[in-house]
Amino acid sequence: xxxxxxxxxxxxxxxxxxxxQDSNGDGIGDLPGITSRLDYLNDGTPVSLxxxxxxxxxxxxxxxxxxxxxxxxxxxxxxxxxxxxxFDELLRQAHRRGIRVLVDFVPNHTSDRHPxxxxxxxxxxxxxxxxxxxRDPKLDGSPRNNWRSYFPAVGGAWTFDAAxxxxxxxxxxxxxxxxNWWNPEVRAAMHDVLRFWLDRGVDGVxxxxxxxxxxxxxxxxxxPPLASGESSSGRRYDEDWPEVHTILRGFRRLxxxxxxxxxxxxxxxxxxxxxxxxxGEALDELHLAFNFAFLTQPWRADAFRDSVDLxxxxxPAGAWPTYTLSNHDNPRARSRYDGGDGRxxxxxxxxxxxxxxxxxxxxxxxxxxxxxxxxxxxxxERVVDVHxxxxxxxxxxxxxxxxxxxxxxxPWLPIGSEAxxxxxxxxxxxxxxxLSLYRQLIWYRKGSAALRWGSYRSIGTAPGVFAxxxxxxxxRLLVALNFGDEPAxxxxxxxxxxxVGRVERSTEAARPLAACPLAPLExxxxxxxxxxx
Ligand code: GLC
Ligand code: CA
Numbered sequence: 001x002x003x004x005x006x007x008x009x010x011x012x013x014x015x016x017x018x019x020x021q022d023s024n025g026d027g028i029g030d031l032p033g034i035t036s037r038l039d040y041l042n043d044g045t046p047v048s049l050x051x052x053x054x055x056x057x058x059x060x061x062x063x064x065x066x067x068x069x070x071x072x073x074x075x076x077x078x079x080x081x082x083x084x085x086x087f088d089e090l091l092r093q094a095h096r097r098g099i100r101v102l103v104d105f106v107p108n109h110t111s112d113r114h115p116x117x118x119x120x121x122x123x124x125x126x127x128x129x130x131x132x133x134x135r136d137p138k139l140d141g142s143p144r145n146n147w148r149s150y151f152p153a154v155g156g157a158w159t160f161d162a163a164x165x166x167x168x169x170x171x172x173x174x175x176x177x178x179x180n181w182w183n184p185e186v187r188a189a190m191h192d193v194l195r196f197w198l199d200r201g202v203d204g205v206x207x208x209x210x211x212x213x214x215x216x217x218x219x220x221x222x223x224p225p226l227a228s229g230e231s232s233s234g235r236r237y238d239e240d241w242p243e244v245h246t247i248l249r250g251f252r253r254l255x256x257x258x259x260x261x262x263x264x265x266x267x268x269x270x271x272x273x274x275x276x277x278x279x280g281e282a283l284d285e286l287h288l289a290f291n292f293a294f295l296t297q298p299w300r301a302d303a304f305r306d307s308v309d310l311x312x313x314x315x316p317a318g319a320w321p322t323y324t325l326s327n328h329d330n331p332r333a334r335s336r337y338d339g340g341d342g343r344x345x346x347x348x349x350x351x352x353x354x355x356x357x358x359x360x361x362x363x364x365x366x367x368x369x370x371x372x373x374x375x376x377x378x379x380x381e382r383v384v385d386v387h388x389x390x391x392x393x394x395x396x397x398x399x400x401x402x403x404x405x406x407x408x409x410x411p412w413l414p415i416g417s418e419a420x421x422x423x424x425x426x427x428x429x430x431x432x433x434x435l436s437l438y439r440q441l442i443w444y445r446k447g448s449a450a451l452r453w454g455s456y457r458s459i460g461t462a463p464g465v466f467a468x469x470x471x472x473x474x475x476r477l478l479v480a481l482n483f484g485d486e487p488a489x490x491x492x493x494x495x496x497x498x499x500v501g502r503v504e505r506s507t508e509a510a511r512p513l514a515a516c517p518l519a520p521l522e523x524x525x526x527x528x529x530x531x532x533x
Contacts (some may be wrong), residue, residue: 006100007204007262007287007362008320009452010052011442013041014366016328017059017081018067019395022407029395029406031059031082035090040424042099049370049435050442053100055206055264057328059087063113065175067385067393068104069208070111074193091201100203102264107190107247108212109176116189117177124164131186132177133169135219143167146221147238151387157238171212171238173386181213181247191254198258207251210265210278210286214243240269248278248285264288264322264364270296272314279319288322288362295325299337299348301466301483305458308359308468312456321361325352326369332392335375344485346372347526350434350507351481354528357441358470358479360456368396370438371427376416384413399425432509444505444530450475459497462490465523469533477504480521481528493519501531 021033034056042048058068059081068078077084094101110117119128135144135158143158150172158167159174169178179186194205216237223234248265255261265286269275270293278289291311297303311321325333333352338345349372356363376394383390390413397419398405404419416422427433445451454472464484470477478501482488493499499519503511507528516531523529 004453005260005262005287006052007264010100010362011050011357011445012053012055012102012264012362012364013049013051014055014057014327014364016057016367016393018057018412019393019406020367021396021398022403022409022411025407025409026080027407027409027411028080030080031077031086031090035086035093038090038093038097038099042097044097046439046443049439050446051099051365053102053203054094055102055364056104058104058106062111063175065111065173069106070109070113070173070176071106072111072113073115074106075196088200095201102204102206102262103197103202104208105194105197105205105263106208107179107181107193108171108209109178112175112177120177121161121163121168124166130183131180133180133219134164134166135169136166145219145237147171147219148222149173153386171209179213181243182217187247187250191250194251194254198255198261202261204255204262204264204287207248207263207265207286209239209268210248210289211240211244211267211269212238213247214241215239216241240274245277245280245285249280252280252284252286262287264290266290268292272311276314276316276319279316283316283318288320290322290324290364294323295327295330299483301464301481304355304483305466305468308456309458312360321359322364323356323359323361324364324366325356326366326392327364328366328393329389330392332366332369332373332375334369334372335391338374339485344526345374346434347485347507348483350437351483351526351528353434353438353441354479354505354507354530355466355481357438357445358451358477358530359468360454360470365438366392370435371397371422371424372434373397373422374416374418376414378414382414397423399423436509437507440505448475448477449473450477459492459495462488462520464488465490467492476533478518478521478531478533479528480523480531482523482526485525487525488523489520490518490523491520493517498533501533503529504532505530 018029020029021037022029023033041051060071061073061076061078062068062070077087091101116128116131119126120132147157149157160167170176171178220237222237263286267278267289278286294307297307334345334349337348375391378390394413394416395406395411400420404415427435449472450470454470458468465482465488467480480490501518503513503516
């Protein structure tokens with residue numbers, strides 16, 4: 001039944017290991033915890049969620065200044081998350097269930113505790129000195145250029161190291177020094193890291209900030225943000241530098257040597273025409289690239305339609321889209337799109353589920369999205385992230401108990417205030433729950449060639465409705481999503497479509513799955529439907 005590559009038609013589920021499942025009561029999620037929940041993710045039957053792959057955010061040894069995105073050893077497991085043997089067992093158990101596993105690959109920077117950086121900072125003539133980016137201060141003592149950290153709280157991207165009287169570059173925290181990718185030894189060492197995980201059997205990698213790594217070798221000043229014509233971020237010289245494509249082609253050649261492994265890149269570029277360059281001119285770079293322009297759309301039918309249509313237009317032949325609405329770096333869609341009443345967010349989350357799971361492209365779900373989990377409330381004294389991302393990282397809500405079924409101890413971040421009602425156990429057997437909707441849509445998608453690899457075409461809308469056709473062979477589906485909180489009617493009949501179709505899925509559990517008129521097709525408030533034509 002499968003046509004093409006697994007990563008084109010599968011559903012990928014992101015796990016933030018620290019917050020998924022604690023197995024030993026220390027309040028921190030861990031690898032054995034993930035293994036114990038694999039049946040929930042896919043046990044081969046529609047009782048389970050049915051995802052095809054998981055992506056694990058970093059679980060490597062780390063001082064956790066950026067909760068694992070500051071890696072101190074690329075080839076091991078942090079003691080709080082388990083051991084390499086635990087990882088192998090997780091991989092074995094996942095594969096037994098047909099679940100592929102992606103690991104997070106963080107090539108732009110290491111932790112300042114990584115032995116490479118420890119050596120690099122020890123003296124100016126250490127062999128590792130050139131593995132990082134060191135520069136003398138200017139005559140007035142200031143850093144070499146005006147580059148800024150991605151985290152506004154950090155400020156400049158250079159930190160002075162008194163021991164050797166030079167500055168080093170860090171695109172994120174000072175505890176995350178940037179590697180010098182112009183140095184061939186760095187490239188070789190990072191290729192070895194990839195091989196380490198691919199040899200263990202992982203199915204692919206998510207590449208952290210895949211548009212960084214290379215930067216202007218002359219380290220020129222960035223133009224002031226708004227004056228820059230070519231990039232709204234003003235990051236002309238410190239990201240999206242041409243050499244990054246050579247680096248990505250190197251990763252791709254290595255992956256291709258292993259058969260059907262893949263890479264999805266976190267490419268923080270919002271201009272779709274630039275973003276698609278990351279697939280490579282000969283489709284020889286990333287297999288998939290996150291499309292963050294989509295994630296940042298306001299909750300409006302025309303905004304999402306325009307974003308998808310534009311992406312479809314600029315996507316090179318043979319390249320493949322992906323869509324995601326939530327991850328560990330952004331407020332959850334459930335909360336982002338909440339009108340402020342706490343209810344509309346949950347209703348919109350159902351429409352968002354249908355959107356993600358019916359578009360042409362690989363859906364990435366973020367753990368908790370399938371139960372409509374909201375951002376947690378994190379009081380000031382419990383804040384641990386420098387960049388305000390704790391709310392979307394609170395523990396997964398498995399049940400209504402004190403530790404939400406996540407832990408028997410004290411959770412590292414507080415449990416969300418809705419956990420007593422918004423949790424897996426409460427939704428599992430309720431056919432009207434959002435969890436049931438996700439399960440139904442994912443399993444429906446598996447059985448539909450049109451949804452998995454069919455064509456996409458948006459069709460004339462009624463105001464507030466995003467409607468599109470998905471077609472493969474003789475299978476024709478109409479997806480109509482009402483982004484408004486009032487009923488809407490879409491006159492599909494007038495668009496050259498049949499006057500009757502069959503509703504096969506709805507975000508409203510009460511809607512009968514039966515034949516229905518399309519001239520017009522009536523939609524309830526915040527309702528989405530999949531109609532077979
Ligand atoms: C990526 C990660 C984010 C991290 C940053 C630095 O954007 O998703 O969590 O802080 O890279 O590694
Ligand atoms: Ca634990």
